[in-house]
Every structure is written in C-alpha cells, then in structure tokens.
Amino acid sequence: MNRPAPLPKDSREALGELPNPLGLQGIEFIEYATAKPQTLGQSLERLGFRPVARHRSREVLLYRQGDMNIIVNAHRAPEDPPLPDRAAIAAVAFRVRDAASAYRRVLELGAWGVPTQVEVMELNIPAIHGVGASRIYFVDRVGEFSIYDVDFVPIPTVDPRPPAIANLHLFGIVQYIGFDRLADWCAFYGELFGFAELPAEQSFGVLTQGRILASPCGTLYWQLIEPAPDAIDIDPEELLQRVAFGTPDVLASVAVLKARGVDFVESPSGVHSGSRGALTRPSDTGPTFEFVHDPR
Structure with missing residues (x-):
C-alpha cells in the first residue's frame, strides 16, 4: 500500500494541522455485507477479532480487537438484492466531532444523503453514498457511551474489549x-x-x-x-x-x-x-x- 516513508517525530502534529472541518478522528467501524457470515467470522477470528455483540433486531454481529470494530451484516430485507457470497465492504463510519453538523456540511457540498429506516431501539446514524453501493456514516458517540450500547446486545461471557494481537x-x-x-x-x-x-x-x-x-x-x-x-x-x-x-x-x-x-x-x-x-x-x-x- 502506498504511503510516505517513516515520518519525523512531529509529523503527526503536522498532519493534524491540515484543515479538519468535520473534526475527523479516524474510523469507528467498517461494515462487511455477506451471505456467509460464519465464514467471514472465521476469517476475522484468525486475525484476532472476537464477536462481542449481536444486533437487537437484525442478523448482524460486531467483531472487535483493540480499537478496531468490524460489523458483519447478513441481514437482508425482502426487497433488497441478494447478499454477496464473498464478503464485500459495505460501509465505513467516520468518527467526527458532531455527526449532525458533519452530515449537513457534506450535503451542502454536494454529497448524496442516504435515507435511513430504523426500528425501535435503534439509532438513526446519518450516512451518505460512497463508492459503488457503499455508505459513509458519521458517528460522534464514542468512548464510554457508544452506538453499540443502543443497537447491540453484548454476548455473555465474552470480553467486550479484546486486546489487539x-x-x-x-x-x-x-x-x-x-x-x-x-x-x-x-x-x-x-x-x-x-x-x-x-x-x-x-x-x-x-x-x-x-x-x-x-x-x-x-x-x-x-x-x-x-x-x-x-x-x-x-x-x-x-x-x-x-x-x-x-x-x-x-x-x-x-x-x-x-x-x-x-x-x-x-x-x-x-x-x-x-x-x-x-x-x-x-x-x-x-x-x-x-x-x-x-x-x-
């Protein structure tokens, strides 16, 4: 993967001085869509991820290690197209300072919003269209209280914060x-x-x-x-x-x-x-x- 050579000690501060109108702070989660969630789950577990929570109303699992969250989505509504057998990246969620204001700003700049349909006890997470059929979400609920506390139920006896290997x-x-x-x-x-x-x-x-x-x-x-x-x-x-x-x-x-x-x-x-x-x-x-x- 392309990337600059090792950076000087103060390079991260220099990058951080770039204009950051959304208050972007990295990625909150990456979502895969697949018709074979068990096989993808096995692949993730070999990498050190662990399933830590299940979605309240959909066939969705949350995998985690360290600060990384991967969502495996096998939910399909009757009107949806078939899910791919081979897992495909369906969405990326950016951590931002304020999700609502970030969403409004990118819409003003020409992004295409994604209408969301949420069930009872689910968060309405703002999203725009990304490349292909993918979505880009905006999340500002991180730390002690997060989006997973609302949409997901922890799996009993599983460490909710497995360390990164x-x-x-x-x-x-x-x-x-x-x-x-x-x-x-x-x-x-x-x-x-x-x-x-x-x-x-x-x-x-x-x-x-x-x-x-x-x-x-x-x-x-x-x-x-x-x-x-x-x-x-x-x-x-x-x-x-x-x-x-x-x-x-x-x-x-x-x-x-x-x-x-x-x-x-x-x-x-x-x-x-x-x-x-x-x-x-x-x-x-x-x-x-x-x-x-x-x-x-």
Missing part, C-alpha cells in the same frame, strides 16, 4: 476506481472530508500502485487504484476493495497470524511477505487483508 491497528482503506477517475475521487475525499494527496513517488508496503490520501487527523490513509493503463479488459467497477492493518513489525505479525491459520501470498518473483508489508491470500473463507509497516 501483534500490535495490529487500522491503517487504511484500499479503493478501486475507474479509469481516469483519480481527480474525481481526490476531490471527493478532499473537499468533503479534508483528505490531502501525498506525493506520487512515496510508497509503502508490497503493493505500490495508486495514490494515497492522508486524513486531516493523521490517523488514516486512503489508497486509490486505477486499472493498469495497458490492461486489455478494463474493469469499470469501483468499490472498496480491502482493509489495511498497520503493525510495527510486519514479519513478527505474519508469524503470529500464520500460527493462527492465516494464509499469505508468497510468490518468489512477485508479492511476498517482507519487512514492508504482506497480503493475505484470497479464498472462499474471507476477503483479502493487507498488512503494512507502521512505526507509529
């Missing part, structure tokens, strides 16, 4: 975009949320194509990848493709995860695990995840 933390999101759409998506994330484009020559990890946007809070990176210019068949689909986790020691984390049954791409002449990064092998049991060296 191998020092894993959320690093960023990889998004596939259409050909010649880079400027459009840079403007979308820049104008609505305050993301800033990093120099094209800076890269990080084992997959170095694309461009990286840095969040104004200095905690999150967003990678935009166009089709290869020499591709014969250009896939026009745009989507959130994978999640990237940061770790201070990629090879140590890979060793821990391999012992837990995680399979990594290992090609002597191509992508393979190294000190810069690693990539899990795609399979029927779960999506691909990326691991990148992050010294923070």
Whole structure:
C-alpha cells in the first residue's frame, strides 16, 4: 500500500494541522455485507477479532480487537438484492466531532444523503453514498457511551474489549476506481472530508500502485487504484476493495497470524511477505487483508 516513508517525530502534529472541518478522528467501524457470515467470522477470528455483540433486531454481529470494530451484516430485507457470497465492504463510519453538523456540511457540498429506516431501539446514524453501493456514516458517540450500547446486545461471557494481537491497528482503506477517475475521487475525499494527496513517488508496503490520501487527523490513509493503463479488459467497477492493518513489525505479525491459520501470498518473483508489508491470500473463507509497516 502506498504511503510516505517513516515520518519525523512531529509529523503527526503536522498532519493534524491540515484543515479538519468535520473534526475527523479516524474510523469507528467498517461494515462487511455477506451471505456467509460464519465464514467471514472465521476469517476475522484468525486475525484476532472476537464477536462481542449481536444486533437487537437484525442478523448482524460486531467483531472487535483493540480499537478496531468490524460489523458483519447478513441481514437482508425482502426487497433488497441478494447478499454477496464473498464478503464485500459495505460501509465505513467516520468518527467526527458532531455527526449532525458533519452530515449537513457534506450535503451542502454536494454529497448524496442516504435515507435511513430504523426500528425501535435503534439509532438513526446519518450516512451518505460512497463508492459503488457503499455508505459513509458519521458517528460522534464514542468512548464510554457508544452506538453499540443502543443497537447491540453484548454476548455473555465474552470480553467486550479484546486486546489487539501483534500490535495490529487500522491503517487504511484500499479503493478501486475507474479509469481516469483519480481527480474525481481526490476531490471527493478532499473537499468533503479534508483528505490531502501525498506525493506520487512515496510508497509503502508490497503493493505500490495508486495514490494515497492522508486524513486531516493523521490517523488514516486512503489508497486509490486505477486499472493498469495497458490492461486489455478494463474493469469499470469501483468499490472498496480491502482493509489495511498497520503493525510495527510486519514479519513478527505474519508469524503470529500464520500460527493462527492465516494464509499469505508468497510468490518468489512477485508479492511476498517482507519487512514492508504482506497480503493475505484470497479464498472462499474471507476477503483479502493487507498488512503494512507502521512505526507509529
């Protein structure tokens, strides 16, 4: 995944000085939609996540480790299209200073709001349309009282705050975009949320194509990848493709995860695990995840 070289000590403060009109403070949760929640759950558990709560009225589970929350959504209303067998990223929730004001601001800037239908004992979380069929939510209820206290019921005997294994933390999101759409998506994330484009020559990890946007809070990176210019068949689909986790020691984390049954791409002449990064092998049991060296 592209990313600047290790930053100086005061770099996070410098990134934090970027305009941050929404008071963005990283990601509250990532939501996957799937018709096979058990197989995705197994994949997440091998990564160290644990199911900690169930939704009150829908077939939805909350998985957590450390400060990371992943929602597995297998709920489908009769009028909804079929859920995908292979898990797909359906939504990202940004932590913001004030969800209502953040929502109003992005609508004024041209974002498309998503009408929400909530049941009794559910929160109305404001959202806009993201890439493809995905949504971007705005959440300001974090800390001791959060959205999960309203919408979810804790699973008995389960630690609600399982620690992160191998020092894993959320690093960023990889998004596939259409050909010649880079400027459009840079403007979308820049104008609505305050993301800033990093120099094209800076890269990080084992997959170095694309461009990286840095969040104004200095905690999150967003990678935009166009089709290869020499591709014969250009896939026009745009989507959130994978999640990237940061770790201070990629090879140590890979060793821990391999012992837990995680399979990594290992090609002597191509992508393979190294000190810069690693990539899990795609399979029927779960999506691909990326691991990148992050010294923070």
